[in-house]
Amino acid sequence: MKDLIEVTIIDKDGTSNTLQIPTGISLSLMEVLKGEGYPILATCGGMALCATCHVQVIKGYEKLHQPEDQEWAMLDTLPNYTPQSRLSCQLKIDETMDGMEFRVMGEDNV
Amino acid sequence: MLTLHTFLVYSMIQTDICIVGAGPVGLFAVFEAGLLKMRCHLVDALPQVGGQLSEIYPKKPIYDIPGYPEILAGDLITNLMKQIEPFKPTFTLGERVDSFVRNDDGTIIVTTNEGTTISSKVLVIAAGLGCFEPRKPEVKDLEKFEGKGISYMILDPEKYRGKRVVLAGGGDSALDWAIHLSEICGELSLVHRSETFRGAPDSAAKVFELAKKGKLNLILNSNVTAVSGNGHLESVTITNNQQENTQLFVDNFIPLFGLTPKLGPIAEWGLNIDKNSIVVNVEDYSTNIPAVYAIGDINTYPGKLKLILCGFHEAALMAQSAFRYVYPDQKLSFKYTTVNGVNAF
Ligand SMILES: Cc1cc2nc3c(=O)[nH]c(=O)nc-3n(C[C@H](O)[C@H](O)[C@H](O)COP(=O)(O)OP(=O)(O)OC[C@H]3O[C@@H](n4cnc5c(N)ncnc54)[C@H](O)[C@@H]3O)c2cc1C
Ligand code: FES
Numbered sequence: 458m459k460d461l462i463e464v465t466i467i468d469k470d471g472t473s474n475t476l477q478i479p480t481g482i483s484l485s486l487m488e489v490l491k492g493e494g495y496p497i498l499a500t501c502g503g504m505a506l507c508a509t510c511h512v513q514v515i516k517g518y519e520k521l522h523q524p525e526d527q528e529w530a531m532l533d534t535l536p537n538y539t540p541q542s543r544l545s546c547q548l549k550i551d552e553t554m555d556g557m558e559f560r561v562m563g564e565d566n567v
Numbered sequence: 568m569l570t571l572h573t574f575l576v577y578s579m580i581q582t583d584i585c586i587v588g589a590g591p592v593g594l595f596a597v598f599e600a601g602l603l604k605m606r607c608h609l610v611d612a613l614p615q616v617g618g619q620l621s622e623i624y625p626k627k628p629i630y631d632i633p634g635y636p637e638i639l640a641g642d643l644i645t646n647l648m649k650q651i652e653p654f655k656p657t658f659t660l661g662e663r664v665d666s667f668v669r670n671d672d673g674t675i676i677v678t679t680n681e682g683t684t685i686s687s688k689v690l691v692i693a694a695g696l697g698c699f700e701p702r703k704p705e706v707k708d709l710e711k712f713e714g715k716g717i718s719y720m721i722l723d724p725e726k727y728r729g730k731r732v733v734l735a736g737g738g739d740s741a742l743d744w745a746i747h748l749s750e751i752c753g754e755l756s757l758v759h760r761s762e763t764f765r766g767a768p769d770s771a772a773k774v775f776e777l778a779k780k781g782k783l784n785l786i787l788n789s790n791v792t793a794v795s796g797n798g799h800l801e802s803v804t805i806t807n808n809q810q811e812n813t814q815l816f817v818d819n820f821i822p823l824f825g826l827t828p829k830l831g832p833i834a835e836w837g838l839n840i841d842k843n844s845i846v847v848n849v850e851d852y853s854t855n856i857p858a859v860y861a862i863g864d865i866n867t868y869p870g871k872l873k874l875i876l877c878g879f880h881e882a883a884l885m886a887q888s889a890f891r892y893v894y895p896d897q898k899l900s901f902k903y904t905t906v907n908g909v910n911a912f
Contacts, residue, residue: 498696498827498828500619500623500696500827500828501623501624504624504627506623506624506627507623507827508825508827509827526765526766526768527766529765529766530738530739530765530766530767531738531766531825532765532766533736533737533738533759533761533764533765533766534702534736534737534738534739534740534741534823534824534825535702535824535825536702536703536704536705536822536824537705538760564702564827565843566696566697566827566828566829566830566843567829567830567834567843
């Protein structure tokens with residue numbers, strides 16, 4: 458088992474950054490993005506109710522579990538939805554995420 | 568003769584405290600102000616009261632409201648409305664506060680995006696994470712027709728009676744409005760980018776049923792990609808997944824892609840702002856501008872927690888402090904509600 462995984466995040470302005478994340482932390486990708494200072498509001502705190510933590514999976518979409526109903530419901534409301542869209546609060550950090558790449562699509566309140 | 572000036576004064580809403588934001592904290596502020604005989608008028612950009620609780624999680628239970636081991640967010644708002652009823656608050660809903668100015672006599676005049684004006688002695692900003700604003704699809708010229716056929720919120724469904732209306736979106740609110748408006752519109756279409764509505768199976772089933780009965784025109788695997796008109800919206804272009812275009816002549820286009828809070832105009836009001844929040848004095852939650860307070864999620868101070876409970880506490884302290892602007896000649900004496908009761912206006 459890997460203790461540290463690498464995940465690449467592309468910001469809204471196109472800058473790409475590779476983060477090293479410990480896997481034993483039981484956090485969601487949303488919490489990691491917020492912790493790293495990415496400009497997402499995550500209004501609902503991770504309940505799949507606000508969609509401000511929207512990400513597009515650039516690499517590795519097929520490795521993720523399918524969205525649950527509530528996540529689909531929110532994804533369906535988004536005007537900038539893509540077939541690779543997910544809510545980052547619904548994605549737990551674990552080894553399967555190693556090497557994946559995400560683009561930040563969510564919003565801040567400015 | 569009625570001059571323009573006297574007309575403006577008469578048509579202006581007069582109150583003691585104008586509250587920006589009718590979330591739980593703005594609502595509770597009415598109670599705390601009412602105990603001190605101060606009247607309140609609330610303005611919210613949303614068509615309903617309750618802020619985040621009504622807009623984002625009305626059906627979710629909250630566990631940290633003192634005295635309620637568990638309460639649904641929607642029920643908390645219903646209870647707050649009941650609790651403040653004796654103090655007869657007035658509301659302007661569905662309008663955004665854009666600016667305020669101060670007159671020479673100290674009164675504050677607040678103006679909304681619809682031109683409503685409110686005159687008060689105190690301004691309380693209980694604006695949460697900001698104004699709930701619609702997510703807009705990327706369609707050229709959309710803004711050109713806002714208010715001229717394009718809107719993002721339905722304030723009065725009757726406005727669409729007999730009209731040709733196109734809704735876009737696939738979430739709960741798009742489906743619920745499609746069901747509701749199918750009885751009202753002359754011709755209703757719902758455009759959705761995929762083939763299914765995955766999050767709300769029950770409403771989706773109803774919408775498919777209505778489409779079968781010919782009560783609404785369901786346009787799936789498609790997006791609205793262009794709008795046009797001469798002054799007022801006249802048509803929308805719908806593009807399907809095969810990139811084929813159809814033009815639809817309509818009176819109204821309503822994209823329903825959910826709402827998200829934006830700080831918006833508050834950033835321009837000359838307040839001290841730190842990380843999108845208003846810096847306040849913890850003694851009374853006053854801001855750097857006299858007679859202007861900020862309470863609830865919108866403010867920040869060392870140790871701030873964005874909790875309903877904390878906002879309620881801030882509302883109580885704010886009211887005690889605001890009293891001196893509303894009744895400058897009176898001395899405030901502190902009384903329990905158990906002793907004094909709730910004296911309705
Ligand atoms: C999913 C979720 C779960 C939560 N769970 C809890 C919990 O268990 N316990 C808890 O204590 N808290 C919880 N919270 C946080 C809680 O909802 C907030 O602390 C609370 O809503 C803050 O209330 P408020 O009145 O300050 O602001 P809000 O509820 O955000 O209301 C502010 C209102 O102001 C309006 N507004 C802003 N700017 C303007 C303007 N310029 N003009 C007109 N109107 C304007 C907005 O439209 C909005 O309606 C939760 C939040 C979410 C999203
Ligand atoms: S944080 Fe609200 S949907 Fe993910």
